[in-house]
Amino acid sequence: MTAKSQVKVGFEVSFIEPQAHYVEMEMNISGLTKDYVDVKMPVWAPGSYLIREFEKSVEDFTATANGKPAKFEKVRKNAWRVYANKAKNVKIKYRVYAFEVSVRTSFIDDRHAFLSSTGIFMYPDGMLNLPSTVKVIPYKGWTQVSTGLEPVAGQAFTYKAADFDILFDSPIEVGNQDIFDFEASGVKHTVAMFGGGNYDKERLKVDMAKLVEQGTAIYGENPNKHYTFIVHNFQRGGGGLEHLNSTVLGASRNAYNTPEGYLGFMNLVAHEYYHLWNVKRMRPIALGPFDYDNENYTTNLWVSEGFTSYYENKLVLRAGFIDQQGFASALATAVANVANTPGAKVQSAAESSYDAWIKGYRPNENSNNTGVSYYSKGEVVGLLMDIEISNATNGKKSLDDVMKAMYLQGKKLNRGYTDAEFKAMVEKISGKSFTDFWAKYVTGTHPLEYDKYFGYAGIKIKNENEGKQIPYIGVASKKTEGKIYISAVSRNSSAWVDGLNVNDEVVSVNGIPVEAALERMPVISGSKVGDVITVKVKRDGEERDFKVTLKANPNIKLIAEIDPNATAAQVAVRKGWMGV
Known part of the structure; x- marks a missing residue:
């Protein structure tokens, strides 16, 4: 041959x-x-x-x-x-x-x-x-x-x-496509914009460069000679996919001139650019060399994707697009989102990673009850781990040091890392055992101890729903051709216990016709926990009445506030963690 x-x-x-x-x-x-x-x-x-x-x-x-x-x-x-x-x-x-x-x-x-x-x-x-x-x-x-x-x-x-x-x-x-360039961290970056939009090229050149430089600062080097952003601007767009020296971004063409829209785009740029190191080079051992014929299983997507979701917050903070309060608030919301996901009590971060191939990209009406996204759970695990490392070292070390060390180790060994190697590096950098942490948050489904961790950094966390008895039926609904249908039922909610189903057409509640979202109906929001309501639905063409006993809303709503009276030790932890 x-x-x-x-x-x-x-x-x-x-x-x-x-x-x-x-x-x-x-x-x-x-x-x-x-x-x-x-x-x-x-x-x-x-x-x-x-x-x-x-x-x-x-x-x-x-x-x-x-x-x-x-x-x-x-x-x-x-x-x-x-x-x-x-x-x-x-x-x-x-x-x-x-x-x-x-x-x-x-x-x-x-x-x-x-x-x-x-x-x-x-x-x-x-x-x-x-x-x-x-x-x-x-x-x-x-x-x-x-x-x-x-x-x-x-x-x-x-x-x-x-x-x-x-x-x-x-x-x-x-x-x-509309093409423009900027230089950052010694690397030429090309941006190719398709679909038009109200973006300001000069502003983007400056601000995207800031994110590049903040990412490069963590790892100490930028491994590319050139980098290309391919941006598709749609009426409503989103999402991104990382590549070795390029990325593809989906954006909304007319959202660049709103504060929320612009920050959203900066977050997306930060996320995909951070992948340049995390996953494209510092990767789980199963992700390369790739088998293009079959699934490539790993339990570490909570690091590859979840930590990248976490670090997009750190990059936009350090680049000056949000302040410390905005950073804390965004992460408090991320914690609440995971805590309010019933499936987070069922599926661990490691399991979510492994099952990405059969669950992550194939959600159904029950997914929220049976699993949790490795993006969202990984983001929160990254947050807790980062603060834990900073607290253990009095602000001298952070997750940044772990990520850089793992990147350099992978470069030296020319291979990906195992879960045990990642844990060992966390313990080496922090100087303490993370066995209990892993059992709780990586391989287990322990409730998030957010009060403790935010407290280390002098951040007060308040659950606005605490002590309130808010009536809650526990369904999501959608309007199709003028009719209201149940699209999801939350585990252990009133609807779950008393038999309401996804795809039920909701006709009335206590005889009052339903014309919009159920949870907002005065007959529900004005009721008390323990009240029994009658929900008439049409299922498979037949009308049925269900007696539903309203439970209290179990969801949390977290408000983060930087404590002006934080101790010197807490301030040191916060500074080491945030890096600003």
């Missing part, structure tokens, strides 16, 4: 019918003198833990060997076997349909093409280490290509990847 080092792979990407959401792919493999070659498409995208079956969008697969038609067959859901008969040149053509708007899936129309590489490019089986080139031929009238891939000198819109992991980690935007 020909040595793999002599094998070359090149792609040509073009568009004939972008208005119908298609990209035309040509894959050229040279130097591989085998009887056959299997080419595969990944079934998932790193950073988004769900088998998405990208191969379902492939059409018109054809192959030639030395210029002559070659026999091929599908040998697996995501693999095609091409019988090359030892031909030195194999050309494969196929089309991909792309019409799903998200940061992790490809989308093409008459205005632009967003190519999420795992759902576009195939690779020769067993040869993920091969380099490749990608030539993009923009559709007529399109003039720009934005990607983190390295350009090939002297060749327009042609790029190279050292291996397929890098190619699969490099999304590509093609069209007429």
Whole structure:
């Protein structure tokens, strides 16, 4: 067999019918003198833990060997076997349909093409280490290509990847996007804006640079030569997906000029940029080298994603977009959100991480009762751990020191970390055992001791609902075609105990027609805990009356206040924790 080092792979990407959401792919493999070659498409995208079956969008697969038609067959859901008969040149053509708007899936129309590489490019089986080139031929009238891939000198819109992991980690935007650059931490950053919007480029250059510099300050180095932000501006947009030297962000095009909208965008930028270190380089051992055919299980997404959610708060604080009070308030809300999730009493942070593949991206009407997001639980675990470390070291150390040490350790060992190694580093930096902490908050479902931890840092926490007897039925509802339907029922609530179901059409409460959200009805909000109400529903076309005994609202509403009379020790802990 020909040595793999002599094998070359090149792609040509073009568009004939972008208005119908298609990209035309040509894959050229040279130097591989085998009887056959299997080419595969990944079934998932790193950073988004769900088998998405990208191969379902492939059409018109054809192959030639030395210029002559070659026999091929599908040998697996995501693999095609091409019988090359030892031909030195194999050309494969196929089309991909792309019409799903998200940061992790490809989308093409008459205005632009967003190519999420795992759902576009195939690779020769067993040869993920091969380099490749990608030539993009923009559709007529399109003039720009934005990607983190390295350009090939002297060749327009042609790029190279050292291996397929890098190619699969490099999304590509093609069209007429608005492009601007800024320099930060010695790195050129390019921002490619699609979809218009009321953003101020000069303001974004300054403020995005602040976040870059705050992230770099934690780790002491910025590992990129260049970095690309691909931003899709929609009427209502959100979400992001991290890549090695780029990210894709979803934003609302007309929200940049409101304080809430702008801060939301800064939080998103901070989150995805922080991933540059956490997960893209400092990663759980299961997340690389990737198996693109199957699930890649880890119990550590509470660190990879949850801590990143936590650190977006620290970056926007240190960059000056919020003050200490705003920081404390945001985290108090995060704590309350987890505490108010019934599933947080059922599923641990480690379990949530492992089950991302079957639960995290497939929520149903009962998800809130059976699980908790590794994003939200991880954010709170990061908060508690950070304060615990600062308290144990009198403000001299923080979670920042753990993250930097783990990043440098991974760089030295050239591999990911285990859960035990992460715990060991926390204990090394803090000088104390975290076995009890792990049992409570990582592998267990212990109630959050937020009073204790915020207290270490001189922050008073008040539950505004404490001592109040607020009547609560425990349902979420939605309006469809003028009718009100129950969309969720909270575990152990009045509705749960007394038999109301998701998909029940709510007709009336105590004879009063229901026209909007149930919880806001005066007949409920004006009642007392213990009162019995009659809820008439239509279930499967039949009307039924349910007697529902109202319980007290179990949810907490936390207000954080920085204590002006905090001790010197508390102030030291707070300063070490916040880093400002």
